[in-house]
Amino acid sequence: MSNTAERVNIVDTQVLSHDWYLLKKITFDYHRNNGEWQRQTREVYDRGNGAAILLFNREQRTVVLTRQFRLPVFVNGHDGLLIEVAAGLLEGAAPEQRIRDEAEEETGYRVHDVKKVFEAYMSPGSVTEKLHFFIAEYDSASKVGEGGGLEEETEELEVLEWRFDDALAAFQRGEICDAKTIMLLQYAAMNNLFGA
Ligand SMILES: Nc1nc2c(ncn2[C@@H]2O[C@H](COP(=O)(O)OP(=O)(O)O[C@H]3O[C@H](CO)[C@@H](O)[C@H](O)[C@@H]3O)[C@@H](O)[C@H]2O)c(=O)[nH]1
């Protein structure tokens, strides 16, 4: 059977929480490979889709990263702030436009030519979110503000400009442990963004 929609019948949708984001419990029948229909339930957390961007300067061999407190990571035992690429939720906007705005809000760099490099589901067993990944070149002329995020959203991001090699080494030591950031650093390495 090739069409997934023919394998799935949604039986019931229960909203468990609809506060900041939306958490549902969905009961469905799934047509298994052996031909049987099986009833299953899954909790599905919907925060919308997002976008992330690696800002890089080929000549300087640098990247722009952010460092911020992440509560879910803290409650999972992580000690310290999290180092990430600039990223944000789309809130209904087109990914290209949203990521330019987000890059400027979070890092202070205004970039025009953003290149989409891939898309990925970040936690497909429970979270609906698809993340759109971008890269863009920046230089000192692109700096139009301080960045740091939106105060009214209680954001408090530190902006880091690191040598790419130092960022890769930090990942290898486990000091960069955010998936979207690791994926973009690996993309840069795989595609020789900084030359061989
Ligand atoms: N009051 C309140 N504020 C919230 C809550 N959840 C999120 N926020 C606020 O909503 C804003 C969302 O900021 P964005 O920059 O749009 O998103 P993000 O949190 O940086 O998310 C990015 O990183 C995530 C983790 O990697 C990604 O999952 C996500 O797609 C995106 O890339 C932040 O100010 C955050 O503090 C909540 O439950 N309550």
Ligand SMILES: [Mg+2]
């Ligand atoms: Mg963000």
